[in-house]
Structure formats: structure tokens, C-alpha cells
Amino acid sequence: MSLIVRVAARGEGVAQDGRHAAYAAPGDTLKPDGAVMPGPHHQTPPCRHFPRCGGCQLQHLDDVAYADFVRDRIAGALAAHDLTAPIREVALSPPRTRRRATLHAEKGGRLGFAEEKSHAIVDIVECHILIPELFALVAPLRALLPKLGLKRRADVHLVMLDQGADILVTGLAAEGLAAAEAITGFCERHAVARFAVDDGLGPETRWEPDAATVTLGGVAVPFPHAAFLQATAEGEAALVAAVREATEGAGTIADLFAGLGTFALALPGRVYAAEGARDAVAALKSAAARARKPVFAEHRDLYRRPLTVAELDRFDAIVIDPPRAGARDQMPALATTTAKRLAYVSCNPSSFARDAKILCEGGWRLGWVQPVGQFRWSTHVELAAGFSR
Structure with a gap:
């Protein structure tokens, strides 16, 4: 025992x-x-699907x-990198609050998450992580997809936006008048904000009565197909609060890997936002201009062209939210910049700790870490951390 x-x-x-x-x-x-x-x-x-379903x-x-x-x-x-820091209470998102997910569909009518370590699809009849509005679309989508000519495995991307659900089906052409009428009827019945298909040549919008937006920092931002959005509203709020705390008092801020502006639009003062996805930069620019926010957004691949020390030295504080791999190429300049405050948001504790070690060796002090559990019941861990000099 x-x-x-x-x-x-x-x-x-x-x-x-x-x-x-x-x-x-x-x-x-x-x-x-x-x-x-x-x-x-x-x-x-x-x-009832646990543990077969790979969603949890x-x-x-x-x-x-x-x-x-x-x-x-x-x-x-x-x-593992000889670092310690105060770790705060976990900001844990409640059940049924996930506002984005990717389900898988196949010709036989199955629709759901993949099994753990498998490509087999669990045909879900309940879900304790998705917000009810998205889960309510699962059964109707299961009935719709065969009418659209689904002949092979497809992915169904669901996101809850300001106007309702955004649906993108990849691996599907949905050709012909019957398919078009089926999509229109489905979207009208279920108050869908946008419906698009992608057969490999890029998303094609089939329904969007009003421009699809997501509100970030109080600003309605145009939402590109398959754009990144924090998994839950509660998780987003926890991360934004941590970033605002870490950069408090800064007049000029650089937001690296800015995406649609989750942090840039929520921060006071002047913000420079760097992002590698062109559609996200365009959306952020237009939203900031309409809201008259002092945000300058630039299309910039921070892996190929990280900010230099001279560029970083112009800012009072830095925000960085890299992908899972971290931001190794940006770390040498961040380690030596004269900026006094830094907020690091991460979806991978391992790459975060590696980058944090570089920062601390450069003279930064890791003050605290705020854990965020957006992906409830999964092994996926997110965090925000505050550094200072």
C-alpha cells in the first residue's frame, strides 16, 4: 500500500x-x-465521457x-532552473465557461473531441467545459454536416463572439444550392453570428449578417477566422488584471505577441503592439483607431526580427505573451533593456521558466506568479508573472 x-x-x-x-x-x-x-x-x-474523451x-x-x-x-x-517566487492562488475558471473549442466530425455522423492519444472521435452528448450556448449547437451541427456533403474528417471550430457563435468548418466545401440553403436555415434558427467553410484554400464566409467582433478592453475588435482568443472570459480577466498590476505606473508599454489586443487595449498609456499575424494586426489597428486608443500596431515576426535593446529602452514596461515555445530569441534584448517592469504571460511553465532564468540572470527580479486554470480538468497550465528591476 x-x-x-x-x-x-x-x-x-x-x-x-x-x-x-x-x-x-x-x-x-x-x-x-x-x-x-x-x-x-x-x-x-x-x-459520462470521462476518461475516454480527450477534452479532460x-x-x-x-x-x-x-x-x-x-x-x-x-x-x-x-x-528546474533554480528559481523560486511567490505563487498566488490559482484563478480557476468554473465549469461550462470555455468559449472556444475545436471539435472533430466524420462522415458517419460522429461529432466531438478526440479520444486521449487517439484520432477516434467521442460522439459527445454532454460536456462540462463548453459554455451552454456552444454545446447547444453540437446536436444541430451533427444533423447539418451530412447535408453539406461531409465526405471525410473535418474540424469544427467554435468561438463565442459578441454577436453569437462563430463556426468555421475546415475540410469541407459545402457546394451547391442545397448546402447554401441548409447553412442559411441553420444560422437563422440558431442565431449564429458567422458560418464559414474551408476546403483547403482559406476560409469562405457563408453567413455573417453583422460584422463579427469580440470585445477586448471594452473595444469591439473585428474577429478574423480562427484567430486566437483566451479560452474563458474569467481567464482573460485574471490575465489582464495581472498584466495591469505588473505594468502599473508605466506611461509607455510594448506589447509583444499582441494578437488582437487582449492586453494592449486594456492598458492605460501609450502602447506599441507587435504581432506576426497580419489579420490580427489589421483588426487591432482598426479597432484602436475607432476607439481612439493610443495603440500603435505593427506587423512584426518576433522570431525573425525581435525588438532590439535600443527599441525596448524606449518603453517603461514590457508585456510579452509568446506561444508555447516561449521567446528565446527575444530574451537577450529583454534581459538587458533599461525598462523597469515586465509582465510575462505564458501557456507553458517549462518555456516560461527557461526564459525567466535568462531574465533573472540579466538583473530582473521575479516578484510573483499568478496561475490561471482556463482549461479546467486538463493538464494545460497558464500563468502571468511580474518582473521588476
Whole structure:
């Protein structure tokens, strides 16, 4: 008999004797035969599709154990680089708050998430992570797709925008009058904001009665097809609050990997926003101009052309929100800039800790880390951190 003491990065429980057990929570007991005896933090998974559905890996953890898992992931990543910092209480998004997701569909009518470590599709009839408005479209979409000529596997991208649901189906042509009428009828019945298909040549909008927007920092921003959006409104609010705290008092701010302006539009003062996606830059420029926000957006690939020290020295504070790989190419200049404040937002504790080590070696001090659990019951961990000189 051995006590489960923690949850590893991929979600399996780790016992005192070093054994690993799937779907075990801290406080569970691992028997010699490998069976798990549930403990105080082992909850009954709420969804009938768990653990087959790959949308969630940790529904067997209660909120206490799940928050501990998120904090431990960050603490472990920092420790691997000989770093420590105060780690705040996890900002955990409630169930049924995910406002974007990608489902998979196939000719036979199945529609849902893929199974864990598999391409097989779980034909979902319930979901405890999606917001109800998006989940309500699953059954109607299951009926619609065969009418559009679905002949092979397709991906269905769902996002909740200001005007309603945005639907993009990739791997589908939806040709002919019957398909067009089916799309129109579906969108009218279900108050869809936009419907588009992409057969490999780029998204083609088939329904958009009003321009599709998402409100960021109080500003309505045009939403490009498949653009990035924080997974939950609660997670976005937690990250924005952390970034505002980390850059408080700054008059001029650089927002690197700015996307549609999640942070740039929410910050006071003058903001320079650098982003590599052209459609996102165009959307941010137009939104900032209409709202008369002092935001200058530039199309710039920060992997090929990172900001120089001289450019960074013009700003009082820096915000950086790179992809999962981190921002290794930008770190040398960030480590030596004279800017006094830096907010680092990350969706990967490992690459964050690597970059944080470079910053600290350059004279920055890591003041705090705010964990954010937007992808509830998954092993995906996000954070925001405040650095100062």
C-alpha cells in the first residue's frame, strides 16, 4: 500500500514508492495490485465521457487537488532552473465557461473531441467545459454536416463572439444550392453570428449578417477566422488584471505577441503592439483607431526580427505573451533593456521558466506568479508573472 502524493505533468498520480497510477488523486491509496483506493480529493467525474474523451484528463480531482496540480507544475518548472517566487492562488475558471473549442466530425455522423492519444472521435452528448450556448449547437451541427456533403474528417471550430457563435468548418466545401440553403436555415434558427467553410484554400464566409467582433478592453475588435482568443472570459480577466498590476505606473508599454489586443487595449498609456499575424494586426489597428486608443500596431515576426535593446529602452514596461515555445530569441534584448517592469504571460511553465532564468540572470527580479486554470480538468497550465528591476 502506498499513498498518492502528487499528480505528474501528464496527469497520472505518483505514489510515495515511485509508482504511477492513472486517474489517481493525492490522498488516494495505491494497492500492491495497482488498484486505486479513492481518498479525500478523489471526486466522481461529472461527465459520462470521462476518461475516454480527450477534452479532460483530470475530472477525478476535486478543486483543491486540481489547484495544487496547477501550482506544482509552475513550482516544478521554476525549481528546474533554480528559481523560486511567490505563487498566488490559482484563478480557476468554473465549469461550462470555455468559449472556444475545436471539435472533430466524420462522415458517419460522429461529432466531438478526440479520444486521449487517439484520432477516434467521442460522439459527445454532454460536456462540462463548453459554455451552454456552444454545446447547444453540437446536436444541430451533427444533423447539418451530412447535408453539406461531409465526405471525410473535418474540424469544427467554435468561438463565442459578441454577436453569437462563430463556426468555421475546415475540410469541407459545402457546394451547391442545397448546402447554401441548409447553412442559411441553420444560422437563422440558431442565431449564429458567422458560418464559414474551408476546403483547403482559406476560409469562405457563408453567413455573417453583422460584422463579427469580440470585445477586448471594452473595444469591439473585428474577429478574423480562427484567430486566437483566451479560452474563458474569467481567464482573460485574471490575465489582464495581472498584466495591469505588473505594468502599473508605466506611461509607455510594448506589447509583444499582441494578437488582437487582449492586453494592449486594456492598458492605460501609450502602447506599441507587435504581432506576426497580419489579420490580427489589421483588426487591432482598426479597432484602436475607432476607439481612439493610443495603440500603435505593427506587423512584426518576433522570431525573425525581435525588438532590439535600443527599441525596448524606449518603453517603461514590457508585456510579452509568446506561444508555447516561449521567446528565446527575444530574451537577450529583454534581459538587458533599461525598462523597469515586465509582465510575462505564458501557456507553458517549462518555456516560461527557461526564459525567466535568462531574465533573472540579466538583473530582473521575479516578484510573483499568478496561475490561471482556463482549461479546467486538463493538464494545460497558464500563468502571468511580474518582473521588476
